[in-house]
Amino acid sequence: MLGSGLGDFADAVLDPIVVGYDALPGFPRPTVAGHCGLRVVAISVITNLAEGMGDEVLSHQQTLAGAAQGADDLHRLLLSFIARLNG
Numbered sequence: 001m002l003g004s005g006l007g008d009f010a011d012a013v014l015d016p017i018v019v020g021y022d023a024l025p026g027f028p029r030p031t032v033a034g035h036c037g038l039r040v041v042a043i044s045v046i047t048n049l050a051e052g053m054g055d056e057v058l059s060h061q062q063t064l065a066g067a068a069q070g071a072d073d074l075h076r077l078l079l080s081f082i083a084r085l086n087g
Helices: 007-012 060-085
Strands: none
């Protein structure tokens, strides 16, 4: 639980089962930021359809339209998130 901010909770667990990060494929390793007490957030945005998901031929114009459509939602999400951080 290093870097998660749950160190005190982890210390209180009786008979813990320890699983190393190398046993969790694709699981991100802890970073220096977490060990320093910094909170880190990452956002990934997908703006295009996946090839082969439908019969429609995909284009760059569709990607641009999807990005424009999602921009307002992402903006609202970020403003809400920041407001909650500031309490």
